[in-house]
Amino acid sequence: xxxxxxxxxxxxxxxxxxxxxxxxxxxxxxxxxxxxxxxxxxxxxxxxxxxxxxxxxxxxxxxxxxxxxxxxxxxxxxxxxxxxxxxxxxxxxx
Amino acid sequence: xxxxxxxxxxxxxxxxxxxxxxxxxxxxxxxxxxxxxxxxxxxxxxxxxxxxxxxxxxxxxxxxxxxxxxxxxxxxxxxxxxxxxxxxxxxxxxxxxxxxxxxxxxxxxxxxxxxxxxxxxxxxxxxxxxxxxxxxxxxxxxxxxxxxxxxxxxxxxxxxxxxxxxxxxxxxxxxxxxxxxxxxxxxxxxxxxxxxxxxxxxxxxxxxxxxxxxxxxxxxxxxxxxxxxxxxxxxxxxxxxxxxxxxxxxxxxxxxxxxxxxxxxxxx
Numbered sequence: 001x002x003x004x005x006x007x008x009x010x011x012x013x014x015x016x017x018x019x020x021x022x023x024x025x026x027x028x029x030x031x032x033x034x035x036x037x038x039x040x041x042x043x044x045x046x047x048x049x050x051x052x053x054x055x056x057x058x059x060x061x062x063x064x065x066x067x068x069x070x071x072x073x074x075x076x077x078x079x080x081x082x083x084x085x086x087x088x089x090x091x092x093x094x
Numbered sequence: 095x096x097x098x099x100x101x102x103x104x105x106x107x108x109x110x111x112x113x114x115x116x117x118x119x120x121x122x123x124x125x126x127x128x129x130x131x132x133x134x135x136x137x138x139x140x141x142x143x144x145x146x147x148x149x150x151x152x153x154x155x156x157x158x159x160x161x162x163x164x165x166x167x168x169x170x171x172x173x174x175x176x177x178x179x180x181x182x183x184x185x186x187x188x189x190x191x192x193x194x195x196x197x198x199x200x201x202x203x204x205x206x207x208x209x210x211x212x213x214x215x216x217x218x219x220x221x222x223x224x225x226x227x228x229x230x231x232x233x234x235x236x237x238x239x240x241x242x243x244x245x246x247x248x249x250x251x252x253x254x255x256x257x258x259x260x261x262x263x264x265x266x267x268x269x270x271x272x273x274x275x276x277x278x279x280x281x282x283x284x285x286x287x288x289x290x291x292x293x294x295x296x297x298x299x300x301x302x303x304x305x306x307x308x309x310x311x312x313x314x315x316x317x318x319x320x321x322x323x324x325x326x327x328x329x330x331x332x333x334x335x336x337x338x339x340x341x342x343x344x345x346x347x348x349x350x351x352x353x354x355x356x357x358x359x360x361x362x
Contacts, residue, residue, distance in 0.1 A: 010143045013315035014119050020315055053313040053320070054335070064142045 006044045006063050009035070010056070106183040108211040109190045110204040112197040112223025115311040117144040120224040125192075126151065128221065132190035134182045138175070138203065139194045143314065148192060155192075158203075175203040176210065183211050183218075196225035200247065200267060226339055227265055229311035233319040234341055238263060241344055248272050248292060248340070258299040261348035266292070266340040269308070290330040292340075300345050302327035307341040308334055 013020045023034060028049055035045040044063070047055040109128045114120025117139070129135055129148060135155040137148050148155045161174045182189045191197075197204040197220050204220065211218035227245060231238060243263040246256050249272050258264050272288025296306075303325045310320040324332055329340070355361055 007142045007146055010314050011146050014117070014143065015147070023316055048316075051312075051316060051318045053310065053317045056314055056317065060142050 009038045105186045107188050108183050108218040110197040110220040114224035133187040134189045136191045172203045176206045179207045196223045199225045261344050264342040269340045270334045270336040270338045293329040304345050309339045
């Protein structure tokens with residue numbers, strides 16, 4: 001498909017300062033027009049206009065899963081390791 | 095006869111970088127340059143937008159997220175990540191490992207990889223980056239120097255009985271994953287009971303109507319951060335996810351130590 005995907009449009013916003021300024025300055029109708037012109041689906045447009053990271057992430061996940069090259073385990077996650085052996089760990093803290 | 099090169103001259107190297115929460119907008123030029131010039135890039139960002147950007151910057155980018163398995167202890171997953179990173183360093187490559195946020199915060203594989211690489215004689219360093227806490231300070235409008243700020247991982251706060259200072263700021267990371275040592279995929283708090291326990295513990299220090307903030311940084315350009323203000327008593331029922339951070343402002347003023355004022359010559 002020739003149209004840019006949601007992921008690609010998000011990347012464009014993050015790397016093209018002119019596009020980001022245009023998008024941020026636009027009202028809701030203008031934003032929707034920009035997004036539709038970029039080839040986003042109605043659901044993706046709604047998520048983008050909500051400006052809600054979680055909603056957009058859900059749409060991104062759906063889009064990525066549709067693509068055959070998407071690798072497994074694509075998700076947001078946390079990176080912490082809780083150390084339940086504080087006596088050993090304390091030596092590293094000090 | 096040619097001598098064997100000492101470990102310090104080993105050609106492989108490691109650089110751990112973070113790309114901020116809203117990559118690449120929050121990625122430093124220094125981090126981007128390291129990613130671009132690396133022979134091998136491992137990513138731990140789990141964000142398709144950031145992954146696409148990383149791949150464009152360095153085609154040799156390989157995600158480590160395939161090592162996550164639902165229900166497997168995260169410590170085992172992290173060990174597998176460290177091994178994969180170190181294997182590449184040992185093979186003589188300039189390796190860059192990329193994490194979401196700050197590479198040194200809540201990021202055991204990053205610290206451990208750097209530590210082991212150095213111990214084996216390889217050049218290894220970590221670059222600073224924008225963390226979720228940095229975003230919180232900016233978005234919620236907190237100056238951690240005013241009144242001080244204690245920052246704990248939520249399970250650590252509970253398990254080790256860390257004291258909350260009612261006169262200072264408190265940040266608790268990962269309130270949606272309390273006591274959960276494995277990886278889960280579902281949305282919402284991974285352990286609602288843990289959130290109830292945390293609420294009860296905080297109520298021993300703060301009044302029930304004390305306003306707290308459940309926070310999540312914006313992850314994409316043009317998005318808004320999630321800033322949910324609520325009374326502490328309602329925390330256990332709040333919309334919390336594994337990405338949520340809790341901010342608890344002080345509920346009282348700190349008392350001035352008059353003796354210390356005198357010792358420091360601060361009396362008018």
